[in-house]
Amino acid sequence: MTRWVAFLMLAAICALVRAQADPxxxxxxxxxxxxxxxxxxxxxxxxxxxxxxxxxxxxxxxxxxxxxxxxxxxxxxxxxxxxxxxxxxxxxxxxxxxxxxxxxxxxxxxxxxxxxxxxxxxxxxxxxxxxxxxxxxxxxxxxxxxxxxxxxxxxxxxxxxxxxxxxxxxxxxxxxxxxxxxxxxxLQPRFSADDFEPPGRPEARRGPIARLRELARAEGFLPAHLPPGTGFVLDSVEVRPLLGRRVLMQVYRGGGRILTLYQLPPMVRPGPLQLARRAGLNSYSWQREGRSFVLVSGLPEERLRELAGRLVVR
Amino acid sequence: MNHRENRAVREWVRRLPEDEPGLAWRASLNERLAKEARGRNRRAARTAGASAALAVAASLALWFVVQRTGTDSRLEAELVAWHQSAVAATDLSGPGLSPIEWRPSPAGADPWRSVEEELEAL
Amino acid sequence: MRPAELSRSGSDPAAVDPAFRDFGSIVDAYQNRLYGFVRRILNDDEEALDVTQEAFVRAFRNLGRFDGRCSLKAWLFKIAHNLCVDRARRRKVRFAEEPLECGEEEQGGLASDDRWNPESVVLSDELLSVVNGAVERLSPKLKAVLLLHDREDMAYEEIAHVLELPLGTVKSRLFAAREQVAGAVRAYLQEER
Structure with a gap:
């Protein structure tokens, strides 16, 4: 009986939460x-x-x-x-x-x-x-x-x-x-059977971590990334020029949030970026093995600090 | 209008929310200013004489100050702007290629065009 | 130099010897104020970004010509305002003259409403949007005077210099602008009663 009451209450709470989240x-x-x-x-x-x-x-x-x-x-x-x-x-x-x-x-x-x-x-x-x-x-x-x-x-x-x-x-x-x-x-399209099939040979497909490792090797960066289990998955990774230097930019997604991780020469003072705060964002930067790392997101700074501690190099 | 209303209007206008032009705007302004400073130095270097040398020195001093103090903020502005563009790209491109992933095809040109370039092309 | 200008220049830290200052800190100090002014004058966010940027570039280019006869702030606003006038001309929007009506008959007792007391101003979101809307609807000529005086704290003489107007015109435009804003607030308060 108690279990049923608990179940009904849980169902009611879930319905309420869903109703509040729905526009x-x-x-x-x-x-x-x-x-x-x-x-x-x-x-x-x-x-x-x-x-x-x-x-x-x-x-x-x-x-x-x-x-x-x-x-x-x-x-x-x-x-x-x-x-x-x-x-x-x-x-x-x-x-x-x-x-x-x-x-x-x-x-x-x-x-x-x-x-x-x-x-x-x-x-x-x-x-x-x-x-x-x-x-x-x-x-x-x-x-x-x-x-x-x-x-x-x-x-x-x-x-x-x-x-x-x-x-x-x-x-x-x-x-x-x-x-x-x-x-x-x-609004009434007709598609071919293979329009949405995975392209190319399976061995030609390369995940974002593999691309990160390739870019890191070619450009002299550390193959540092957030591991599974952090709630974020690596979506894309690119190297971009900035002020005459090269910056490794990794974009992660999770729970509708975007998190950006930068790796660059030691040009950033550890701590939060002043301009991120002014833009309504949070950031956390630190140095490791002679490189600057910066996390930027709308997540709270403590969460960024915690994620920074979970970075792996492999 | 009485004195009280005058003061009230003044107070309300003062309290209207402040506008911020944004970080990408600032980064782009910094670029233009740096370009301007370099152009000024080149122009100044072409003129001879003591007064010209003084002008060059003053321009250089200003340019160095802008460079020295501007580096950090430009770097920060770019890192923040890249993140913002990643977020905007998620909203706009969905599964399509976001500007962060854009690598022009072998025959393709630089996809970014400045407003100035477009005006020149008219 | 008039005393009002002297005191304003003196209290303005960014105005001290600008030729040898980091221009970045000048931008830091004024970018939001200048952008807000231009945006409200042009009623166009994108164009305002462009004009504000151009104003700073021109100021930087001509920093050597800044002679300190007015405050640095007034000088920047003058450049920005001139650019706004150019843009408006290009868009063929006239900086139209507004009839200077006083609207005395509308004032009937509403000033007794507590919200007219600037000391206890509770600027609700709704009232804020009424004021904002009223400012937006002003003609650019009235708006420029109102914003420079009531928002940027400039003296009449300084505004006259920025807008290249006789002192009397500055005063009459300020009166007309405030009257229009007050009129909008009166209408809102009356509706609320």
Whole structure:
């Protein structure tokens, strides 16, 4: 009897928690549901801003529930590159490169931050109004603003399907960070049997840790990374130039959060970065074996410090 | 309007939230200023004479100060801006390639274009 | 130099001998204020980022010509304001003159509301958004004077220098701008009653 009462209470608490996390507006619920269910084939333009620079890319997106195939058009800097995701894993095929980058599926991570913002009803407000037609389809415009009234994102949603046809993302000061917009979209697509199959030979596929080790060996970095069990998985790793030096950048994902780990020559004073705090982020930097390491995220600083202690070099 | 209303309006306007142009903006401004300082030094170096030498010295002093004190903040600004762009990329690209992963195809060009370049191309 | 300008320049740490100072710290000190001013004048975030950046670049380029006759802050705001006027001209938006109406008849007793008391100002989010909206709706000419005086704490003489206006025009525009903001607040308080 006691066990039944406990079970019912637990079920009630779970239902309450789920109800609080779900947005009240049916349109927003449909947006979140569509992430794993929608089917379409479309062409969209994606724009990223970096200061005064901007980067525009056109891509073909094929989506079959949780499965994706994204192709980059001839004439673009990424022409010929293909991304495939089958719901569990994700692969990037690049022409001229034998190795195929493999990593965890990103699934509906694109909506994870929106989900967190919608669940935080004290911190964010949403307004929904009529939007203009996009790619020939009617839309409703959803605006999410923070406590100060600064818009953090705008979405133009096709009401019957919940598909986001245009999205704009803004930074903490209200500056635009980027956007995407569908130019055309087919809501009844037909896909080939192998559109979402893992590409290439299995031995050509290389996970992010293997790529990290390769880059570390080639560029003289330590093969340092966060191990499994930290709640974060390595998503991508790149070496980028900064102030005449080389910086190894690792992006991790977990629970809808993004965590960035940098490794660079000993140029960073240990402790938090001043500018990260001003941007509403937390950071933690330390030195090890003559190198600076920096973690940047929205996670609390103590958590970053704890993650820093769990770094492995292998 | 009475004195009380005048003071109230003044107080409200003063308390309107402050704006921040953002870290990426600051990093880009620092780049422009550094470029400006280098250009100034080159121009100054072309002129001869004692007064010109003094001007060069002053410019150099300023440039060194900007470089010395700016290095840390530029580094920090870039690291923070890269993280922000990784977060924005997650929202925008989904499973597609985020700018962090972008490696131009062999025949591709640098995907980043500056606004100035675009204006020049018009 | 007038006493008001002297005291303001003296209290402004970034104004001391700017030619030999790190320009980065000048940007640190003024970037938010300048950006806020430009953003409100242009009503366009992206353009404001661009104009603010250009203002700093021009200031840096012409630092040698800064003669200290006004405060460094006033000089920066003057550069930024001139750039705003250029942009507005390019967009063919006129910095329109506003009729200077006093709206005395609307004041009826509302000043007795406690929220008019600046000492006990509880600026609720709603009231803040009313004030913000009213400031946004002002014409750029009125807005510039209001922001420089009430937000940036500049003296009339300094504002006259920044905007290149006669002193009397500064005063009348400030009056008109405050009246419009107060009018919006009055309407809001009346609705609330």
């Amino acid at each position: 009240a507006d049916p349109l927003l619920r449909r947006v979140l549901e569509a992430a794993g269910k929608a089917r379409y084939a479309g062409e969209r333009t994606v724009e990223y801003r970096r200061g005064l620079d901007r980067l525009v890319q056109t891509e073909l997106v094929f989506k079959d529930g949780p499965r994706y195939r994204i192709e980059y058009l001839p004439g673009s800097p990424l022409a010929g590159q293909v991304v495939i995701e089958n719901g569990r894993r994700r692969w990037v095929v690049r022409p001229g490169e034998e190795a195929i980058d493999e990593g965890p599926a990103r699934g509906d991570d694109a909506l994870a931050r929106l989900r967190l913002q919608l669940a935080d009803r004290r911190g964010f407000t949403t307004t929904v109004e009529d939007g203009e037609p996009i790619a020939g389809l009617p839309t409703r415009r959803v605006e999410v603003a923070d406590k100060r009234g600064i818009v953090v994102q705008r979405l133009w949603v096709h009401p019957p399907t919940g598909i986001v046809l245009r999205r704009e993302i803004f930074g903490p000061a209200g500056g635009k960070l980027g956007s995407f917009e569908f130019r055309r979209i087919d």
